[in-house]
Each structure stands twice: as C-alpha cells, then as structure tokens.
Amino acid sequence: MIDTEFWKKETLETIKDISDKSFQERAWFDIGDEVSSLEEMYCVLYDDLVFEDFLTSKEVGLNPKQIELGEILLKKLDKFSDAFPEDYVDPKVALNHPLWVEVRGAAKQFLDSFSY
Numbered sequence: 001m002i003d004t005e006f007w008k009k010e011t012l013e014t015i016k017d018i019s020d021k022s023f024q025e026r027a028w029f030d031i032g033d034e035v036s037s038l039e040e041m042y043c044v045l046y047d048d049l050v051f052e053d054f055l056t057s058k059e060v061g062l063n064p065k066q067i068e069l070g071e072i073l074l075k076k077l078d079k080f081s082d083a084f085p086e087d088y089v090d091p092k093v094a095l096n097h098p099l100w101v102e103v104r105g106a107a108k109q110f111l112d113s114f115s116y
Helices: 006-020 021-028 036-050 050-055 064-083 091-095 098-112
Strands: none
Touching: 006 021, 006 036, 006 050, 006 064, 021 091, 036 050, 036 064, 050 064, 064 098
C-alpha cells in the first residue's frame, strides 16, 4: 500500500506539471533542465499514481468539490486522448491544441481547490 502523503504529494506535483504550459515548453522541447513528455504525464498519472483511485480513496480524503474537479480533469484528459488515438502526439501540436488548453485549465482548477 502506498503512503498516502507521498501519493498526494506526487499526484499534485504531476497535476501541477499538467497545468503548467511553461513547464511543458521547457520539458517537452529540451529548453530547460526538466525532462518530460505528454505520454509520460499520462503514464505517471494513470498508471503510476492511479488517479482514479486517488479521487475516491478514503485515506486521501478529498472533499466533494475536489472529487468533482478531479473527475472533470479525467474527462478532459480522456477527451484529448480520444482525439489522438495514435501512441504519439507531436508536442508542437499538443501544446496549443484547444483540447490540451482545456486539460491545463482543468488541472489548474483542481490544484486551486487545495490550500498549500
């Protein structure tokens, strides 16, 4: 079983990266020290952190609004993924694609529902 505080910290950090266009520009295009990709973000959130379970975990203890915003984020991520059924999406296409802009906005709203 995963340590709940670690799970929460890692999940929020991943969602912060999803919400951050500047991070994506640096990490996806090798401009900064960060290294990431769109595919990696999906794998970390869905596979490593099991975001769907995170939203419903009693141990994590999200409030109803946070759960709602998390579910909206999941729907927007799925919608973006469905629009690009191939395994690879060119980061130049993804970065400013309207559906990815919606994903970033939903990620920011989810993060904003937490007080740091």
